[in-house]
Amino acid sequence: MATRVRPSSKRCAVIGGSGFLGRHLVERLVDRGYTVSVFDIRQAYELPGVTFHLGDLCDKQALLSALKEVSVVFHCASPAPGSDDRSLFQRVNVDGTRTVIQACLEAGVQKLVLTSSASVVFEGTDIKNGKEDLPYAKKPIDYYTATKIQQEKLVLEACSKEKGFLTVAIRPHGIFGPRDPQLVPILVDSARRGKMKFIIGDGSNLVDFTYVENVVHGHILAAEHLKADSPLCAQAYHITNDEPVRFWDFMSQVLVGLGYSAPRLHLPYALVYGLSLLLWLITLVLRPLVQIKPTFTPMRVALAGTHHYYSCARAKQDLGYRPPVSLQEAITRTVESYPHLRQGA
Ligand SMILES: NC(=O)C1=CN([C@@H]2O[C@H](COP(=O)(O)OP(=O)(O)OC[C@H]3O[C@@H](n4cnc5c(N)ncnc54)[C@H](O)[C@@H]3O)[C@@H](O)[C@H]2O)C=CC1
Numbered sequence: 001m002a003t004r005v006r007p008s009s010k011r012c013a014v015i016g017g018s019g020f021l022g023r024h025l026v027e028r029l030v031d032r033g034y035t036v037s038v039f040d041i042r043q044a045y046e047l048p049g050v051t052f053h054l055g056d057l058c059d060k061q062a063l064l065s066a067l068k069e070v071s072v073v074f075h076c077a078s079p080a081p082g083s084d085d086r087s088l089f090q091r092v093n094v095d096g097t098r099t100v101i102q103a104c105l106e107a108g109v110q111k112l113v114l115t116s117s118a119s120v121v122f123e124g125t126d127i128k129n130g131k132e133d134l135p136y137a138k139k140p141i142d143y144y145t146a147t148k149i150q151q152e153k154l155v156l157e158a159c160s161k162e163k164g165f166l167t168v169a170i171r172p173h174g175i176f177g178p179r180d181p182q183l184v185p186i187l188v189d190s191a192r193r194g195k196m197k198f199i200i201g202d203g204s205n206l207v208d209f210t211y212v213e214n215v216v217h218g219h220i221l222a223a224e225h226l227k228a229d230s231p232l233c234a235q236a237y238h239i240t241n242d243e244p245v246r247f248w249d250f251m252s253q254v255l256v257g258l259g260y261s262a263p264r265l266h267l268p269y270a271l272v273y274g275l276s277l278l279l280w281l282i283t284l285v286l287r288p289l290v291q292i293k294p295t296f297t298p299m300r301v302a303l304a305g306t307h308h309y310y311s312c313a314r315a316k317q318d319l320g321y322r323p324p325v326s327l328q329e330a331i332t333r334t335v336e337s338y339p340h341l342r343q344g345a
Pocket residue numbers: 015016017018019020021022039040041042055056057058075076077078079080092096115116117118148171172173174175176181182
């Protein structure tokens with residue numbers, strides 16, 4: 001009689017493991033003795049002990065071959081928020097996540113840890129110390145956020161103790177750190193084009209920026225604490241640095257650390273938001289003729305000019321989470337990791 005091999009609890013797969021967060025997660029998992037399979041549409045690096053499976057997460061057969069004997073799946077794949085492609089977000093984040101769940105069930109995976117986003121509750125207005133029980137945004141600020149909401153709901157609803165399939169969602173916010181292709185490069189690009197002279201609003205808005213290693217730590221704690229009798233099943237957890245910071249102080253510190261000037265002049269928030277909306281409408285109308293990618297999207301202006309910071313008290317209580325790297329140390333490490341983006345480099 002054929003015996004089914006019980007998956008080792010240290011055998012995991014990282015969907016989106018070639019990405020910024022995914023790669024940091026893979027490296028940490030390897031350090032902790034996990035056997036890791038990466039599933040991604042691209043291979044961005046090589047690492048001893050890590051097997052790469054190239055494929056689209058919408059393809060169940062491709063997923064199934066990567067999930068053989070895997071007990072834990074981390075799903076941190078998504079199109080980049082800036083891609084602004086409605087059908088791509090729907091296909092990957094919603095339909096693709098359905099496929100991931102189906103493949104996990106068929107492959108006998110026991111735990112699925114989703115990288116969601118704290119933005120699932122953000123509607124463009126202030127959130128101060130937001131807890132996980134805030135309602136999902138009724139009017140999500142962009143397609144990316146709308147599909148992250150649907151994705152999180154799908155994953156949490158799939159949690160089934162009867163089927164032996166447990167799920168949890170991690171909601172990070174403002175991830176930054178070495179190799180991030182978004183935050184620091186966008187900031188430096190804006191500075192080099194002379195666009196970082198202005199502070200939107202009075203500059204007092206507090207925001208969470210979370211160091212990538214802290215986000216990774218939250219994911220691994222969630223996977224290791226997720227059990228049938230634990231409070232984690234079907235829950236979402238904010239993972240932050242637990243040190244909200246003024247958005248413009250953070251930006252200034254990174255800019256000055258890299259040799260650029262900090263923004264000083266203030267512009268009224270309502271004016272800049274209104275202009276970004278107008279610009280967005282114009283790009284929408286012109287889309288059949290020309291593709292324009294504005295720096296000042298309404299989402300970005302809202303992120304730059306409002307309070308949005310979250311409580312991670314639930315993660316502290318249920319996961320024993322404490323951010324291992326302080327914000328100051330995280331900024332120093334990040335600035336040092338981008339020598340090629342320094343002023344004059
Ligand atoms: N970067 C941030 O500040 C935040 C990110 N998140 C979430 O964290 C996760 C990871 O984000 P990042 O590492 O920043 O993004 P990233 O763009 O660096 O990585 C995403 C990875 O997913 C892969 N991928 C995309 N479509 C795929 C598909 N159809 N099949 C297989 N792989 C596919 C990409 O090739 C890439 O390697 C995402 O789910 C994102 O929504 C949440 C909150 C904040």
